[in-house]
Each structure stands twice: as structure tokens, then as C-alpha cells.
Amino acid sequence: MLSKKQARAFFLGGTLVTFLVFIGLTVYSLSLSQDQSNHENITESVVRGKIIWEENNCMGCHTILGEGAYYAPELTKVIDRLNQKYDGQGEEVIKSILMSEVPWQPNGRKMVAYSMTEQEAEDMIAFFEWIGEIDLNGFDRIVSPLAKDKINN
Amino acid sequence: MKYKSQKVAYWFFALSMLLLVLQIVYGFVMGFARIGLDNLHDFIPFNTARAVHTNLLVVWLLSGFMGAAYYIIPEEAQRELVSVKLAYVQLISLAVVGVVAIVGYHFNYWEGRKFLEIPRPLDFLVVANVLLFLGLILVTLFKGKRRTTTALVLSMGLLFAALLYLPGMLPFDSQVTDSFFRWWVVHLWVEGVWELIMGGILSFLLIKLTGVDREVIEKWLYVIVGLTFLSGVLGTGHHYYYIGVNKIWLIVGGIFSALEPLAFLAMALFAVNMYRKGEKKHPNKLALYWTLGAAIVSFVGAGLLGFAHTLPQTNLYTHGTLVTAMHGHLAFWGAYGMIVLAIISYALPNLTGRKLYQSTRGRAAYWLSNIGMIGMTVAFGVAGVAQVYLERKFGMDFMQVQGEISVHFVVLILCATIFTTGIVLYVIDFYKHGKPNDEALEQTID
Ligand code: HEM
Ligand code: HEM
Ligand SMILES: [Fe+2]
Numbered sequence: 001m002l003s004k005k006q007a008r009a010f011f012l013g014g015t016l017v018t019f020l021v022f023i024g025l026t027v028y029s030l031s032l033s034q035d036q037s038n039h040e041n042i043t044e045s046v047v048r049g050k051i052i053w054e055e056n057n058c059m060g061c062h063t064i065l066g067e068g069a070y071y072a073p074e075l076t077k078v079i080d081r082l083n084q085k086y087d088g089q090g091e092e093v094i095k096s097i098l099m100s101e102v103p104w105q106p107n108g109r110k111m112v113a114y115s116m117t118e119q120e121a122e123d124m125i126a127f128f129e130w131i132g133e134i135d136l137n138g139f140d141r142i143v144s145p146l147a148k149d150k151i152n153n
Numbered sequence: 154m155k156y157k158s159q160k161v162a163y164w165f166f167a168l169s170m171l172l173l174v175l176q177i178v179y180g181f182v183m184g185f186a187r188i189g190l191d192n193l194h195d196f197i198p199f200n201t202a203r204a205v206h207t208n209l210l211v212v213w214l215l216s217g218f219m220g221a222a223y224y225i226i227p228e229e230a231q232r233e234l235v236s237v238k239l240a241y242v243q244l245i246s247l248a249v250v251g252v253v254a255i256v257g258y259h260f261n262y263w264e265g266r267k268f269l270e271i272p273r274p275l276d277f278l279v280v281a282n283v284l285l286f287l288g289l290i291l292v293t294l295f296k297g298k299r300r301t302t303t304a305l306v307l308s309m310g311l312l313f314a315a316l317l318y319l320p321g322m323l324p325f326d327s328q329v330t331d332s333f334f335r336w337w338v339v340h341l342w343v344e345g346v347w348e349l350i351m352g353g354i355l356s357f358l359l360i361k362l363t364g365v366d367r368e369v370i371e372k373w374l375y376v377i378v379g380l381t382f383l384s385g386v387l388g389t390g391h392h393y394y395y396i397g398v399n400k401i402w403l404i405v406g407g408i409f410s411a412l413e414p415l416a417f418l419a420m421a422l423f424a425v426n427m428y429r430k431g432e433k434k435h436p437n438k439l440a441l442y443w444t445l446g447a448a449i450v451s452f453v454g455a456g457l458l459g460f461a462h463t464l465p466q467t468n469l470y471t472h473g474t475l476v477t478a479m480h481g482h483l484a485f486w487g488a489y490g491m492i493v494l495a496i497i498s499y500a501l502p503n504l505t506g507r508k509l510y511q512s513t514r515g516r517a518a519y520w521l522s523n524i525g526m527i528g529m530t531v532a533f534g535v536a537g538v539a540q541v542y543l544e545r546k547f548g549m550d551f552m553q554v555q556g557e558i559s560v561h562f563v564v565l566i567l568c569a570t571i572f573t574t575g576i577v578l579y580v581i582d583f584y585k586h587g588k589p590n591d592e593a594l595e596q597t598i599d
Contacts, residue, residue, distance in 0.1 A: 034398075112198050
């Protein structure tokens, strides 16, 4: 029968080995050669966009990269999606939503009215443009079936 | 209760009760918003309600864990806490930081990073608070007469939970790396170190309630936490499938996260077997219900419902849908909600000297809250599966799908009402026990 000492060795050994492998894989998958996110395209505007994204907790209603809340649409591919819906006017529509003084509610469900400045809205769009190009291992097609492929052909 | 300083646990439990009730209020705000009753939008928009709901959840659980540690560690170490005064300082500062954060969320003072919304400056206060807590617990443990495995596993869980808070404070320019390290906190907490905390509390309760030999219980405790880390650390990969990092995580995350339910299965089998084996008939049946319930419901909520969407082929479609919310509710409730309510049910009669564990109120609280929560899980699940098919398989527009599934949120609100009735009864029971007192020292049934 298993003794308490053996059980402890199993715990300590298993933890140590998996932890080391985990660190190794983390270093590997975050290394530059494995980058799938076009890291070099993160401009200052994109970074400002990310800060606006966080300061307003947009993730508290929307998902991005499939993470966040399930109350409002996924935004990873939002530009492509709205381009298709509004004849290539996606960016303009996004800007007007963000700069609006009254809550946007095309389907009855309200979004917070952010009254952003033009500059802020453009930073947000830069952020969406960057994030829309990331290679998501196939999720990019599932999450927004309206996007890319359909527009391009 | 054997040591006077254990009384401080009561106040952590009381804080826990208060925050649980508030959490539920904000849950209803979201539930109603989802069926079109969003009248509070100007004051509490959905994202505020959500941040408050999930943060209150984390804080009431942490407060419960801390109370559990203040109750368990003196008894295991066989000595008084090193400083009761500092423990009260820690309690008050925890409450203050919590309240400031929650109030701040109503005024756009937050960081929109799911579960880690507390702004960086407040993070430092959280760290200071937790360091004080750990100091008190660890010094008590090391000055104690004995260092049991139960106490060690519990303290190790609390220590690692504190350390793992730090990666969440690192700043990144890329949303991808930001998300990557956010999971070091969120995933490695709930599918790693919190399971140590749960295991420690579970083993303490089983020793007390079943009378099975400590050596046997603690041996299995090592096996359980061994399984937890063996699967859970690399299982983090199940959050890395589709966020823009290497495909290797599809394989590693898929395999190891599929093994994670084993730890929960082991926990359930362990609790049930110890109960069967135990000769002791402890009169506090209510605490036993909650203890066995936690072990079993966590297997269903975390183990089975987690497995249901953890393989990359499935997660491709369910990632970021209401299927995740279904799993999140039953997993948090079964594993961490119920274990906190279990230790409170056990400790309260001992702290106050009032033995109310025969009451029908206590039983009703148990059954109503569990039945309500299972109903809520089903409501989220039906909505989630419908969402996956309509939106992800058939390509319907997101908001159109939301219209189709809003009826399930009426069911959610009905079940949530049953759940809330149970919780209200539990809180009334808590209140009726009265305050902790030193006379309780002689009346404790071990
Ligand atoms: C007590 C333990 C657990 C708790 C409290 C828990 C809770 C949660 C929560 C709250 C989320 C949503 C996180 C977010 O999007 O920020 C989540 C996601 C997830 N959980 Fe768990 N979980 C537990 C155990 C498990 C286990 C054992 C498995 C696998 C067997 C699992 C599989 C998953 C998966 C695959 C996701 C990602 C869903 C998605 O892609 O949207 N969980 N969990
Ligand atoms: C009256 C009871 C409750 C109601 C009506 C309720 C409702 C909700 C709603 C509507 C959401 C947001 C889902 C979305 O993004 O659209 C949510 C999120 C969440 N709730 Fe509750 N809730 C209740 C109680 C609880 C309890 C008791 C727990 C834990 C034990 C809990 C844990 C969570 C978690 C972890 C999330 C985040 C889930 C995720 O992101 O996947 N809730 N809740
Ligand atoms: Fe996870």
C-alpha cells in the first residue's frame, strides 16, 4: 500500500516537473520567433487604445480574443464585421458609436455612452486593427463567420 | 473552539456573509438587464455590475478562507494566534480595501481585466494586507507544538495564492501577453492553489466529523493535491488555445486539462469513503452535509462541466460563450462557495456555544441553495448551447441570438430566487447563533 511518504514524494515530484515544463513552454511560446501577434505592429496609438479599453472596462460587456463578458458582441474582428455590414464604412460606424453622447442601442440593449474625442476613437480603432490581424489558431473564422474570407471573395 | 484567539474567525465569516448577499444583488441586476430590464443602466451599467459581482465573489471566498485559517491553524498548531490585535487590523483593512474597490467600480475607477479589475495602486494594499495575514498564520504555525500536513497544505495554498497574485500586476503593451499572464492568476488560483486550500479545509473537517485516523486522511490529501498540480499547471494551456499564441498549447493544454477532473474525482471519492469508514457520529450533521456536498458538487461543476468544454475541438466553438458562464457558476459554488459554508457551519456552533444544527432552517438553506444553483446552471447551459449552435455554427448575428435566448434568463432569475432564499436562510441561521464568546470554550464538541 501507498505510504504517506510516497504520497508526499508524488506531490512534490509531480509539481516540480510540471512546473519546470510549464516555464519552459512559456519561454518558448512567448519568444520572438514564435510570435503570432505581429508584435512589431503595436504602435503608440495601439497602446493608447489598449489603455482606453482597460480604463473603461469594455471587457465587462464584450469579449476580445474570446475573453470577457457575454453581454455584447465579440470585438476581435469588429472592423471586418462592420465593414461588411455597412459597405466598408466599419471604421466610421465604430467612431460614431464611441463618440456618441447617448447610449448606442440598435437592438434595445444599451452600451455606455463614452463621448470619446476623435483622437481617442482613432486609438481604439488602431487597437482593433492590430488585434484583428492576430493568428488565432482558427478561432478567428469561428468567432466571426462574417469576417475576412467572405469579404475577400 | 479550544483557543480564545480563534474567535477572530467569526468576524471574517461575518464579512463573508455580507459580501455574499451583495454579490447576489448584483447578479440580479445583470439577470434583469439580460431580459431587457436595464433601468439602472445610468448608475450600474452591466460592466459595473459584472465587475462587482465577480470581485465580491473572490473577496467573500478569500475572507472565508482567512477565517478558516484563523480557526484551523491554532487548533492544528496547538497554540494561540501570535497576535489577535493584528488579526483585527488585517480584517478591517481587508474590508476597507474591498469596499473602496467596489465603490470605485461605480465611478470608472478600475482596470478592465476580467477578475483582476482592482486598479494597480490598490493592488499594493491588497498585497500588504495578505502579507500581514500570512505572517500571522505562518508564525503561529512555526511556533506551534505540531505541524500537521493539514495545516501545511492549507498554509501552502494561501502562500502560493498570494505569490500568484503578482504576475497579474505586471504591465504589458500587448493584449496577448496581458491575457497570457492574467491566467497565471485566474487559472492557477482556481485550478491549482485554491484546491490546496480546499483540500486542507476538507481534510480538517473530515478528521473532525468522521473520526477517521489523521494519518490516513492526510495521506490521501497528498495524493489529491499531487493530482491537482500534475494536471492543473500544464492545464493552464486550455486558456491559450485561441488567444494568439503557439499551437503547442492545443496539445499540452488539451491533454493535461483533460486530466484535471481526476483531482476533483479523487476529492469526491475521498470524502464519501472517509464518511463511510468513520465510526464517529458527530452531532453536527449540517456541517457534514456541506462538506460532502462541496466534494461532490465540485466534481460535477469543475470536473464534469469543465471537461465538457476543455478539449480544443469543443472549445473552438464554446470559447467565450454562456457555456463558460454555466461552468463558472457551478464550479465556484461547488468547490469554493460550499467549502466556505461548510467550515462556517462547523465552526459557528463551536465559536458561539449555540448548537443550532438540528434546525430545519439549516437544512432548508442547504437544499434550496443547491437546487437553485443547479437550476441556474441548467438555464445558463441551455442558453449557452443554443448560442453556440446559432451563432458559431450557423453564423447568426450575435445580438439576434441574444434575443432568441433571452427567455432562458427568465428561468435563470426564477432559479436564482430559489438559490437566494436558501442563502437568506443560511444568513439568518448565522445571525441567530449570536456572537462568539469564551464560555463556548467548554461547550465545544470536538
Ligand atoms: C473549482 C475549479 C474551477 C473553477 C472555479 C472554474 C471557474 C472558471 C471560470 C470562472 C471560467 C471563466 C474564466 C474567464 O473567462 O475569465 C473558467 C473557464 C474555463 N474552465 Fe474552469 N473552473 C474550474 C475548474 C475547471 C476544470 C477542472 C476544467 C477542465 C477540466 C475547466 C475548464 C475550463 C475551460 C476550458 C475554460 C475556458 C472556457 C472558455 O474558453 O471560454 N475548469 N473556469
Ligand atoms: C442570484 C444569483 C446569481 C445571478 C442571477 C447571477 C448572474 C450572473 C450573470 C448574468 C453573469 C454574467 C454573465 C455574462 O457575462 O453575460 C454572472 C457572472 C458570473 N457569476 Fe453569477 N449570478 C448569481 C450568483 C452567483 C454565485 C453564487 C456565484 C459563485 C458561487 C457566481 C459566480 C459568477 C461567475 C464566476 C461569473 C463569471 C462567469 C464567466 O465569466 O464565465 N454567481 N452571474
Ligand atoms: Fe482553467
